[in-house]
Amino acid sequence: MKITTENIRVNFQAKEILKGISIETRDKELVGIIGPNGSGKSTLLKCIYRVLKADSGAVYLDGEELYAMNAKSSAKKMAVVAQHNYYNFDFSAREVVLMGRAPHKKTLERDNADDYRIVEEALKTVQMDKFADRSFSTLSGGEQQRVILARALAQQTPALILDEPTNHLDITHQIMLMKLVKNLDVTVISAIHDLNIAAAYCDRIYVLKDGVLEGEGTPGEVLTPELIRRIYKVESEVVYDSQGKMHILFL
Known part of the structure; x- marks a missing residue:
């Protein structure tokens, strides 16, 4: 593009x-x-x-x-990896990466098996699959950055x-x-x-x-x-x- x-x-x-x-x-x-x-x-x-x-x-x-x-x-x-990423709720790393699938969903459409497969692949790609269930807020700055990159990869843009x-x-x-x-x-x-x-x-x-x-x-x-x-x-x-x-x- x-x-x-x-x-x-x-x-x-x-x-x-x-x-x-x-x-x-x-x-x-x-x-x-x-x-x-x-x-x-x-x-x-x-x-x-x-x-x-x-x-x-x-x-x-x-x-x-x-x-x-x-x-x-x-x-x-277009997907984005910004400098600063804050969330008011206690999301897991996997849930943050799932947000990357939102542009591909209809209103109120639930995440499906394909979405979860894409998310797991993205987490593995950035070497954060072992942290998938960890709270995003408990991760180090570098780990958070890699999760945000995984979210961008899951967006598939x-x-x-x-x-x-x-x-x-x-x-x-x-x-x-x-x-x-x-x-x-x-x-x-x-x-x-x-x-x-x-x-x-x-x-x-x-x-x-x-x-x-x-x-x-x-x-x-x-x-x-x-x-x-x-x-x-x-x-x-x-x-x-x-x-x-x-x-x-x-x-």
Whole structure:
């Protein structure tokens, strides 16, 4: 699926947070959004997954304007792994993942055996099947993040939106999550704060700073010492390992 934003502008208390952002994904591409804290990454993603309505501009899913479709229709096209996930009730991990099946259900339709099979597969995929009956609120931040990813997988959409998905994860599960996402064969847009994660897994990267688009291209084109100095105000060196993989060293 192709996701496009066209001249997205967002204002908050007389401050312009996003200043006309236009990005585009190709089908089944992993696109990273990078930039310093406060650059507008999460705000842009919220506009894409319709938690926040832009003051002007538009979002298109395969050429169809986002607000021309109802929320259930867009939820069949796009699943979300947000930064923060709170529930007022004491749901089990399995029940949280079952919520991902909601867009596929009619009003008051009960969960069936197929739904439960999909949920169990999603929990196994993120290595949380042994925690299925645990209360979501008792899980660590990293475990909760993996359950939320399982919920997105259970939604079975052609696109996935991730807001800094490796937050709270140890290095083992950071690599597991990014490898999993990379191999899903769906379109992915992800806000990423770790530049080495972006270098390793993104097909293309967009750079935001102060609500302005400052660069776009492949990791090799974008993640240069010059851009890193300009955007993050730090010195760096780009090196390649014995397998030809790119790494950024901060000096």
